[in-house]
Amino acid sequence: MNGISRGDINCIQKNIYNRYSNIRIEKIKGKIFIFLCIVATLLGVISLVTLLVYVFWDATAWLNLEFLTNPPSRFPERAGIYPMLVGSIFLIPMVALYSIPLGVGAAIYLEEYARDSLIKRIIEINIANLAGVPSIVYGLLGLGFFVAALGMIHGTLIVGSLTLALRVLPIVIVSSQEAIASVPISHRFASFALGVRKWHMIRTVVLPEAIPGIMTGTILALASAMGETAPLIMIGAATTIFTAPRGILSSFSALPLQIFAWSDFPHREFQHGVAPATIVVLLLILLAMNGLAIFIRLKFSRKEH
Amino acid sequence: MRRDRIDITVHRAEILKDTSIGGIFFFCALLSVLITFGIVIILLKDTAGFFKEVSIIEFFTHTRWSPTIKPVEFGVLPLISGTFIFTFVTSAIALPVGLLTAVFLSEYANERTHSVLKPALEILAGIPTVVYGYFALVYVTPFLRRIVPQISTFNVLSAGIVVAIMIIPTIASISEDAMRAVPKSLREAGLALGVSEFRVTITVVIPAALSGIVSSFILGISRVIGETMAVTIAAGNLSRIVNPFNISDALLNPIQTMTAAMVEIGLSDVSGHSVAYKSLFAVGFTLFIMTFSLNLISQYIKYKFREKYL
Numbered sequence: 001m002n003g004i005s006r007g008d009i010n011c012i013q014k015n016i017y018n019r020y021s022n023i024r025i026e027k028i029k030g031k032i033f034i035f036l037c038i039v040a041t042l043l044g045v046i047s048l049v050t051l052l053v054y055v056f057w058d059a060t061a062w063l064n065l066e067f068l069t070n071p072p073s074r075f076p077e078r079a080g081i082y083p084m085l086v087g088s089i090f091l092i093p094m095v096a097l098y099s100i101p102l103g104v105g106a107a108i109y110l111e112e113y114a115r116d117s118l119i120k121r122i123i124e125i126n127i128a129n130l131a132g133v134p135s136i137v138y139g140l141l142g143l144g145f146f147v148a149a150l151g152m153i154h155g156t157l158i159v160g161s162l163t164l165a166l167r168v169l170p171i172v173i174v175s176s177q178e179a180i181a182s183v184p185i186s187h188r189f190a191s192f193a194l195g196v197r198k199w200h201m202i203r204t205v206v207l208p209e210a211i212p213g214i215m216t217g218t219i220l221a222l223a224s225a226m227g228e229t230a231p232l233i234m235i236g237a238a239t240t241i242f243t244a245p246r247g248i249l250s251s252f253s254a255l256p257l258q259i260f261a262w263s264d265f266p267h268r269e270f271q272h273g274v275a276p277a278t279i280v281v282l283l284l285i286l287l288a289m290n291g292l293a294i295f296i297r298l299k300f301s302r303k304e305h
Numbered sequence: 306m307r308r309d310r311i312d313i314t315v316h317r318a319e320i321l322k323d324t325s326i327g328g329i330f331f332f333c334a335l336l337s338v339l340i341t342f343g344i345v346i347i348l349l350k351d352t353a354g355f356f357k358e359v360s361i362i363e364f365f366t367h368t369r370w371s372p373t374i375k376p377v378e379f380g381v382l383p384l385i386s387g388t389f390i391f392t393f394v395t396s397a398i399a400l401p402v403g404l405l406t407a408v409f410l411s412e413y414a415n416e417r418t419h420s421v422l423k424p425a426l427e428i429l430a431g432i433p434t435v436v437y438g439y440f441a442l443v444y445v446t447p448f449l450r451r452i453v454p455q456i457s458t459f460n461v462l463s464a465g466i467v468v469a470i471m472i473i474p475t476i477a478s479i480s481e482d483a484m485r486a487v488p489k490s491l492r493e494a495g496l497a498l499g500v501s502e503f504r505v506t507i508t509v510v511i512p513a514a515l516s517g518i519v520s521s522f523i524l525g526i527s528r529v530i531g532e533t534m535a536v537t538i539a540a541g542n543l544s545r546i547v548n549p550f551n552i553s554d555a556l557l558n559p560i561q562t563m564t565a566a567m568v569e570i571g572l573s574d575v576s577g578h579s580v581a582y583k584s585l586f587a588v589g590f591t592l593f594i595m596t597f598s599l600n601l602i603s604q605y606i607k608y609k610f611r612e613k614y615l
Contacts, residue, residue, distance in 0.1 A: 136533045199323050
């Protein structure tokens with residue numbers, strides 16, 4: 001013990017004391033940190049649930065059959081969403097028709113045909129970037145290409161659905177790619193070993209196994225297209241329309257556009273009645289689509305075992 | 306002999322069919338690249354037409370944006386200033402919250418909590434932006450008015466709050482993936498040195514996952530810049546140069562972002578070939594350049610600076 005003075009021992013004791021009190025502080029800091037993390041995680045979810053409760057509460061008095069079958073009106077009690085509901089529902093199969101073949105085709109090329117080359121990398125980086133292009137820019141693309149360059153009539157269903165199809169194409173490609181990539185490579189080899197050609201193998205082995213995944217991703221992409229507003233405004237779709245579209249060349253409007261139009265109507269009945277009711281209808285359609293996607297995923301994921 | 310020959314021709318037809326189908330798929334993939342070119346060409350064409358009538362100097366230096374009301378003037382600065390302040394407010398909320406969410410999901414949540422929270426967060430991103438705009442205008446602003454009575458009907462703060470809620474899942478899920486990719490051994494090494502759990506998160510996990518986190522931030526910011534409907538509905542349509550240092554004026558009063566200005570023109574005049582119509586494309590091109598380069602930077606950071614672990 002020689003060489004250690006009383007002062008040294010004091011110093012050591014002080015250090016040990018500090019160390020333990022530091023640990024205590026450290027533990028408190030840790031708890032505060034976890035608490036902050038939990039608060040942050042729940043913040044968005046709880047705010048959204050609160051807002052949704054308000055919307056449903058405001059909507060209940062207005063949701064009835066007449067609301068679904070009436071055209072819009074200046075008078076809240078007579079206002080309905082029939083033309084916009086039809087427009088939104090027409091958009092789904094049309095967007096699907098344009099985006100699914102192209103998207104799945106591109107995904108098949110990238111997963112089954114493309115070698116690890118520069119071209120594949122460029123295409124994939126490009127797709128990731130397209131997914132990040134603001135939707136309003138796709139509206140300008142639709143306006144500049146389909147309307148101004150090809151001479152289609154602005155505000156028609158065909159222009160709207162083509163524009164939205166371009167908007168969701170990157171999402172469809174990426175989710176189809178994931179579904180195709182999840183098919184085990186051994187299944188492909190087994191098929192090739194039987195002497196079939198590539199397309200035959202893709203048609204009989206890869207696609208049947210990948211279709212549930214492709215459908216799940218595509219339905220989610222279509223749901224996001226249903227909620228798009230800005231691109232439709234850009235291609236000249238009306239925010240309110242009084243007759244339902246009759247065909248692909250008719251002018252149309254969609255539910256999000258009507259929500260936009262009604263959200264700053266000065267009457268209280270619109271802001272706190274008609275608009276929330278429209279939102280509830282739109283959200284229920286989106287919920288149904290998401291539910292379908294989840295159902296497909298659950299139903300077919302069991303088969304893998 | 307005869308049968309052999311038939312076999313060979315069938316084989317050739319098969320090969321031809323196979324290659325041509327491959328070609329069709331290649332075309333589908335190529336189309337995505339063509340879309341990018343299409344966007345650039347279409348935006349450039351009308352932007353060029355716009356700059357024939359309005360000088361590029363006016364566009365980038367004048368401080369007044371009035372495309373339809375006379376005297377017309379096309380200075381994009383007020384719109385950029387509006388976009389900047391809106392992006393700043395939204396990011397100030399969304400980036401920390403998104404990061405803390407990612408920390409919770411990757412470091413603290415057990416599997417069950419995770420399986421509940423992850424889909425719940427994804428719902429946030431699935432709600433249409435027009436609905437968020439409605440929320441901001443009809444519920445959030447009146448709520449804020451109880452706290453800050455002088456707030457305008459249209460203001461940056463409530464639009465920023467709802468858009469922040471909307472992009473939290475984007476930031477959280479990319480950051481979480483990056484943090485999950487940090488090997489357990491690094492955390493254990495830290496813990497073995499007697500470092501407390503939260504300090505390991507701050508000093509080991511977050512720095513190791515920094516490339517992913519930064520790239521999620523940039524992607525989130527790019528989303529906010531391109532956000533359209535919520536700002537159009539809730540933040541107003543008053544183009545002005547915002548002084549970012551006058552905080553209460555910047556937060557509580559209306560602004561106009563680039564996207565909101567485009568909607569305003571789009572609602573009034575989309576078919577004509579007026580200067581206002583062409584200005585849509587000039588603003589759209591500015592917006593496209595901003596978001597596209599941010600997305601590229603985000604991807605570059607993610608891949609270039611990624612720590613690779615075995």
